Amino acid sequence: MKMASLTGRAAVVSFALLFSFLLAWHLATRGSGTAQHMDPEYAKLMGATATQGKSAMPGPIDVGVKLWEHLRRPFYDNGPNDKGVGIQLVFSIARVLIGYLLAMLVAIPVGFLIGMSPLMSKALDPFIQVLKPISPLAWMPLALYTIKDSSLSAIFVIFICSLWPTMINTAFGVASVRREWLNVAKTLEVGTLRRAFTIILPAAAPTILTGMRISIGIAWLVIVAAEMLVGGTGIGYFVWNEWNNLSITNVITAILAIGLVGMLLDFVLARLTRLVTFPE
Amino acid sequence: MSDRFISIEGIARRFPVPGVGTTTVFEDLWLSMLRGEFVCMIGHSGCGKTTVLNILAGLDAPSNGTVIVDGQAIEGPSLDRAVIFQSHALLPWRTVIGNVAYAVSSKWRNWSSVQVAAYAQKFIDLVGLKGAEHKRPAELSGGMKQRVGIARALSIEPKIMLMDEPFSALDALTRGTLQDEVRRVCQETGQTVFMITHDVDEAIYLADKIVLMTNGPGAVLAEIVENPLPRERTRNEFHKHPLYYATRNHIIDFLVSRSRTFINETRGTYDPRNVAVVCPGLPEPAIARTYDTSAKPNRGQQFAAH
Ligand SMILES: Nc1ncnc2c1ncn2[C@@H]1O[C@H](COP(=O)(O)OP(=O)(O)O)[C@@H](O)[C@H]1O
Numbered sequence: 001m002k003m004a005s006l007t008g009r010a011a012v013v014s015f016a017l018l019f020s021f022l023l024a025w026h027l028a029t030r031g032s033g034t035a036q037h038m039d040p041e042y043a044k045l046m047g048a049t050a051t052q053g054k055s056a057m058p059g060p061i062d063v064g065v066k067l068w069e070h071l072r073r074p075f076y077d078n079g080p081n082d083k084g085v086g087i088q089l090v091f092s093i094a095r096v097l098i099g100y101l102l103a104m105l106v107a108i109p110v111g112f113l114i115g116m117s118p119l120m121s122k123a124l125d126p127f128i129q130v131l132k133p134i135s136p137l138a139w140m141p142l143a144l145y146t147i148k149d150s151s152l153s154a155i156f157v158i159f160i161c162s163l164w165p166t167m168i169n170t171a172f173g174v175a176s177v178r179r180e181w182l183n184v185a186k187t188l189e190v191g192t193l194r195r196a197f198t199i200i201l202p203a204a205a206p207t208i209l210t211g212m213r214i215s216i217g218i219a220w221l222v223i224v225a226a227e228m229l230v231g232g233t234g235i236g237y238f239v240w241n242e243w244n245n246l247s248i249t250n251v252i253t254a255i256l257a258i259g260l261v262g263m264l265l266d267f268v269l270a271r272l273t274r275l276v277t278f279p280e
Numbered sequence: 281m282s283d284r285f286i287s288i289e290g291i292a293r294r295f296p297v298p299g300v301g302t303t304t305v306f307e308d309l310w311l312s313m314l315r316g317e318f319v320c321m322i323g324h325s326g327c328g329k330t331t332v333l334n335i336l337a338g339l340d341a342p343s344n345g346t347v348i349v350d351g352q353a354i355e356g357p358s359l360d361r362a363v364i365f366q367s368h369a370l371l372p373w374r375t376v377i378g379n380v381a382y383a384v385s386s387k388w389r390n391w392s393s394v395q396v397a398a399y400a401q402k403f404i405d406l407v408g409l410k411g412a413e414h415k416r417p418a419e420l421s422g423g424m425k426q427r428v429g430i431a432r433a434l435s436i437e438p439k440i441m442l443m444d445e446p447f448s449a450l451d452a453l454t455r456g457t458l459q460d461e462v463r464r465v466c467q468e469t470g471q472t473v474f475m476i477t478h479d480v481d482e483a484i485y486l487a488d489k490i491v492l493m494t495n496g497p498g499a500v501l502a503e504i505v506e507n508p509l510p511r512e513r514t515r516n517e518f519h520k521h522p523l524y525y526a527t528r529n530h531i532i533d534f535l536v537s538r539s540r541t542f543i544n545e546t547r548g549t550y551d552p553r554n555v556a557v558v559c560p561g562l563p564e565p566a567i568a569r570t571y572d573t574s575a576k577p578n579r580g581q582q583f584a585a586h
């Protein structure tokens with residue numbers, strides 16, 4: 001018999017792993033032991049968790065049911081503390097995209113400047129070295145104090161954290177454009193602006209997009225934490241709110257959603273990177 | 281004064297060396313070329329040939345001296361001087377026609393894209409790449425890449441072509457074909473060509489004059505060998521010419537021994553402004569006369585009459 005393709009075999013292993021995980025999860029969270037004898041009033045107060053020996057951790061089936069509920073009604077809105085996961089995700093994605101795009105508008109030109117000018121590279125280096133390692137969340141109080149708007153502050157934090165990987169990669173990509181390509185432009189008397197767009201940009205594009213991909217990944221990591229801090233809306237706030245409601249099922253559902261959206265964002269950037277990559 | 285198209289006037293190039301100060305690749309280097317002339321430069325690796333070519337191209341500036349082209353001192357790269365790079369230097373994100381069109385649209389900035397494409401296509405056909413227009417450089421063989429480089433250089437209709445070991449990375453067969461093509465195209469268009477090569481046969485086949493450069497650092501132009509072969513020569517016949525071996529041996533002898541000893545042997549008598557012109561095949565001493573640009577190289581015609 002012929003061996004199935006690598007992808008096919010990998011899919012089989014993936015499914016097997018997923019199934020084992022779900023099974024283990026199910027077995028671990030299944031109710032065990034019988035209800036203890038206790039005062040019925042007290043049992044009522046304690047709820048099913050304590051009285052039926054059922055684990056507080058929801059099983060995969062509970063989560064599956066919840067997930068199905070969310071999938072059927074992702075965008076319901078019952079007031080500030082009860083919105084669908086879909087709405088919350090849209091809030092988070094919107095913040096990430098706004099902060100991220102603003103950051104790109106700054107990071108790519110500045111990266112170009114640093115990459116093209118050794119003077120600016122040296123002059124800006126100390127600032128970047130100091131600013132880069134600051135946890136984006138450390139900016140939050142400052143942002144809240146100056147901007148006075150929680151949503152804008154979250155966007156600002158996304159902006160700050162998206163800036164560095166793209167800026168540094170752009171500078172590196174621009175500075176390491178092959179000399180012979182620049183010489184081609186020189187011998188053809190290509191002006192600075194045209195050279196930037198027709199030689200440096202395409203040559204550095206794969207490196208720039210790699211930076212942009214790292215940036216979007218970090219932005220998506222940071223938004224959850226930022227929204228937990230500022231509250232109001234967004235998937236981060238949702239997670240925190242459901243934790244306060246002790247709805248672990250909802251928390252797990254949200255975690256899953258965060259992972260999927262993060263994967264999707266990365267996938268889009270990976271596609272774009274492939275588009276501008278050239279074989280040598 | 282004669283039609284001195286390119287005149288290298290006393291150029292020097294020094295590079296800083298950490299700890300030592302500077303190293304002088306060459307200094308007080310003089311050389312002139314006539315319009316339509318094909319000049320090859322031969323010398324060992326590291327003697328400064330590429331440096332000379334980069335200065336001619338305007339990609340590098342001499343530490344001293346100037347280069348006059350067509351009556352004007354060069355101040356940087358120019359569309360009048362096309363460069364064919366050793367590493368072909370194609371833009372890998374552009375197709376074959378995209379690479380040539382980039383040069384065409386750089387020269388004629390207000391042409392429409394249709395005009396540019398049609399014009400680029402003409403030169404792609406000229407170098408025999410019809411059918412490969414939409415391939416990317418990564419899909420081409422070394423010889424095809426170099427053809428694109430040649431098409432790109434020709435497409436801007438330069439007054440001078442500068443080639444830095446354009447064929448050294450190619451296999452012998454491809455090299456031969458490309459030499460034929462470069463020869464044909466340059467003759468048809470009356471190009472003035474300055475070419476660096478390692479290959480003595482290539483120089484004899486292509487060049488009107490062969491400039492011999494001694495080893496560096498502090499390299500000098502030892503001689504200018506006037507090619508005694510007729511201008512009309514073919515790949516299959518040129519090595520049967522009675523003066524072929526004399527020329528070849530003279531150059532190889534230079535490369536093997538005299539490139540090392542030349543500077544010491546001529547100390548005190550060497551005049552960088554009057555580099556000896558050698559016509560191989562003449563009775564010894566081989567040095568016929570000092571370099572005089574007013575004398576046309578016409579010996580080839582004499583031998584052609586044989
Ligand atoms: N940018 C540079 N900095 C320092 N030295 C250089 C530089 N470019 C060339 N050289 C030196 O100049 C000499 C001549 O180089 P090059 O013109 O490339 O030689 P060739 O083309 O004849 O092989 C070499 O010894 C090389 O090390």
Ligand SMILES: [Mg+2]
Nearest residue numbers: 326329330444
């Ligand atoms: Mg060289």
